[in-house]
Amino acid sequence: MSTVFDVIVIGEGITGLSAAGALAKQGFSTATFEQQLFGGLVININELDPAPPGGEAGGAAYAAEMTGANAEAGVTSIQEEVTALATADGGFSVSTAGGSYRARRVIVASGAKLKTLGVPGEAEFEGRGVSKCADCDGPMFQNETVAVIGGGDSALQEANVLTHYCAKVLLIHRGAAFSAQPRFLEQVQGNAKIEPRFNSTVEAILGDKMVEKIRIKGTAGSEELAVAGVFAYIGLEPNAAFVPATVQRDDTGRLVTNEQLETALPGVFAAGAVRSGCGGSLDDALADAQRVAAAVAAQLK
Numbered sequence: 128m129s130t131v132f133d134v135i136v137i138g139e140g141i142t143g144l145s146a147a148g149a150l151a152k153q154g155f156s157t158a159t160f161e162q163q164l165f166g167g168l169v170i171n172i173n174e175l176d177p178a179p180p181g182g183e184a185g186g187a188a189y190a191a192e193m194t195g196a197n198a199e200a201g202v203t204s205i206q207e208e209v210t211a212l213a214t215a216d217g218g219f220s221v222s223t224a225g226g227s228y229r230a231r232r233v234i235v236a237s238g239a240k241l242k243t244l245g246v247p248g249e250a251e252f253e254g255r256g257v258s259k260c261a262d263c264d265g266p267m268f269q270n271e272t273v274a275v276i277g278g279g280d281s282a283l284q285e286a287n288v289l290t291h292y293c294a295k296v297l298l299i300h301r302g303a304a305f306s307a308q309p310r311f312l313e314q315v316q317g318n319a320k321i322e323p324r325f326n327s328t329v330e331a332i333l334g335d336k337m338v339e340k341i342r343i344k345g346t347a348g349s350e351e352l353a354v355a356g357v358f359a360y361i362g363l364e365p366n367a368a369f370v371p372a373t374v375q376r377d378d379t380g381r382l383v384t385n386e387q388l389e390t391a392l393p394g395v396f397a398a399g400a401v402r403s404g405c406g407g408s409l410d411d412a413l414a415d416a417q418r419v420a421a422a423v424a425a426q427l428k
């Protein structure tokens with residue numbers, strides 16, 4: 128019979144890594160599953176703002192620190208995508224293409240992915256001007272004009288990052304004002320390379336081999352703007368397709384939990400960016416990780 132872990136944590140983002148480490152240190156047999164690379168959303172952020180408490184400011188280095196500490200604490204890290212989660216023999220089974228794994232409790236910490244614009248040209252020019260990573264791809268746009276789409280923290284933060292490389296950053300927002308925290312607003316307002324365009328939506332991304340322009344629609348109608356790159360930060364959508372449909376979601380698809388972060392399926396918990404009501408920052412993710420680890424430990428003791 129295969130091993131039954133005390134806890135399986137789905138996702139090696141900051142939430143999953145932190146919760147798994149806390150449980151393993153208390154002596155619970157703990158496994159984490161990851162479909163891509165450990166770290167999740169922070170992996171491409173060179174300078175986390177604010178810097179994590181007592182950790183590295185670079186997202187990849189911070190996640191690597193946690194991964195190393197988890198290995199020392201005895202966490203089993205399994206690099207496989209979870210495709211299904213179900214009840215089994217009084218506990219749970221977690222399925223991947225590689226097999227099926229058992230656990231007494233499951234923490235869903237599968238986070239979220241950046242939403243796409245859904246406009247013509249976006250998929251076609253992916254990797255040829257359309258990017259999701261300002262820190263990694265910014266250097267390819269030295270002295271060029273690029274467009275950042277969005278009006279929240281991520282859009283403003285990444286627009287600032289891009290000004291380290293680009294001549295101009297058009298910051299295109301569908302609303303009449305940005306919704307970011309004051310420190311990001313101040314950074315944008317004080318940055319002469321950033322040109323905001325309010326009340327505007329992207330209609331299409333255009334080019335030949337590479338992105339050459341975007342068509343936006345504003346209050347005065349449509350216009351084309353010459354840009355070499357397009358970065359969309361218009362919000363996140365949760366990664367929860369493998370979670371049974373019986374587990375309640377909110378209207379954004381995030382998993383609904385009680386105060387102990389337990390979902391409607393007793394024994395299955397949700398924490399971090401995949402959870403309804405979790406704030407958007409790293410501090411929120413870390414706080415969720417501690418809460419969920421405490422709640423799971425209380426049930427297993």
Ligand SMILES: Cc1cc2nc3c(=O)[nH]c(=O)nc-3n(C[C@H](O)[C@H](O)[C@H](O)COP(=O)(O)OP(=O)(O)OC[C@H]3O[C@@H](n4cnc5c(N)ncnc54)[C@H](O)[C@@H]3O)c2cc1C
Nearest residue numbers: 138140141142162167168176209237238239399400408409
């Ligand atoms: C562009 C951007 C910049 C940001 N900058 C900052 C910042 O400077 N400061 C700050 O405080 N916060 C910042 N944030 C927010 C911060 O990144 C998140 O709050 C935090 O990373 C959420 O962590 P998480 O572990 O809950 O989710 P995620 O980071 O999304 O991790 C989830 C993990 O689960 C994995 N996964 C998903 N589905 C499966 C599956 N089926 N099987 C196996 N694995 C799976 C994913 O691959 C991923 O690795 C930023 C966010 C974005 C988008």
